[in-house]
Amino acid sequence: EVQLVESGGGVVQPGGSLRLSCAASGFTFSDHYMDWVRQAPGKGLEWVGRIRKRGNRYTTEYGASVKGRFTISRDDSKNSLYLQMNSLRTEDTAVYYCARAGYGDGDYWGQGTLVTVSS
Amino acid sequence: DIQMTQSPSSLSASVGDRVTITCRASQGITNYLVWFQQKPGKAPKSLIYVASNLQSGVPSRFSGSGSGTNFTLTISTLQPEDFATYYCLQYNSYPRTFGQGTKVEI
Numbered sequence: 001e002v003q004l005v006e007s008g009g010g011v012v013q014p015g016g017s018l019r020l021s022c023a024a025s026g027f028t029f030s031d032h033y034m035d036w037v038r039q040a041p042g043k044g045l046e047w048v049g050r051i052r053k054r055g056n057r058y059t060t061e062y063g064a065s066v067k068g069r070f071t072i073s074r075d076d077s078k079n080s081l082y083l084q085m086n087s088l089r090t091e092d093t094a095v096y097y098c099a100r101a102g103y104g105d106g107d108y109w110g111q112g113t114l115v116t117v118s119s
Numbered sequence: 120d121i122q123m124t125q126s127p128s129s130l131s132a133s134v135g136d137r138v139t140i141t142c143r144a145s146q147g148i149t150n151y152l153v154w155f156q157q158k159p160g161k162a163p164k165s166l167i168y169v170a171s172n173l174q175s176g177v178p179s180r181f182s183g184s185g186s187g188t189n190f191t192l193t194i195s196t197l198q199p200e201d202f203a204t205y206y207c208l209q210y211n212s213y214p215r216t217f218g219q220g221t222k223v224e225i
Contacts (some may be wrong), residue, residue: 044206
């Protein structure tokens with residue numbers, strides 16, 4: 001069974017940093033591109049970014065609102081995906097989901113982890 | 120960036136109704152479109168990919184169609200568990216972009 005489990009969310013002050021993790025199981029993690037998607041309270045879904053697999057040199061893509069502040073990485077030996085978030089703003093407050101790209105983007109999702117940016 | 124416009128933003132329906140939700144892309148995306156269902160407090164669930172392929176385990180009352188810029192999600196006979204918010208996502212190009220969502224209410 002495919003499972004994605006996010007962790008690392010919490011409360012952080014504006015300008016601060018936070019690192020989210022996503023632990024994957026039930027599939028060959030190294031074979032898949034992986035995404036981060038977020039959802040602000042009461043709002044719609046926003047794509048944060050993607051990391052490709054080893055064969056594509058682990059290259060990344062980012063949404064405009066996070067580019068230059070957020071970094072996506074992965075450790076295939078640990079079946080884990082990461083999101084390093086720096087220079088956090090109040091508008092980054094959201095539930096952050098990791099999602100697998102397989103049968104289309106987002107064929108499996110984690111349960112999400114809440115990040116609150118507040119002073 | 121490609122803009123995805125869903126309509127309607129919300130709708131009221133009854134069990135047994137046929138429901139149609141549309142998604143329009145600001146430029147052609149061939150058929151690189153996914154439909155998701157999201158229930159309150161839960162992660163989105165993929166229903167349909169490449170515009171018309173049903174994900175494994177998704178009931179056959181869900182169907183998708185379209186290509187280019189105009190896409191449709193149809194629920195043939197609405198069931199109680201289908202009351203949720205539905206999103207489209209284009210994955211033709213970066214950045215990926217979602218529609219704003221359609222809330223299906225009783």
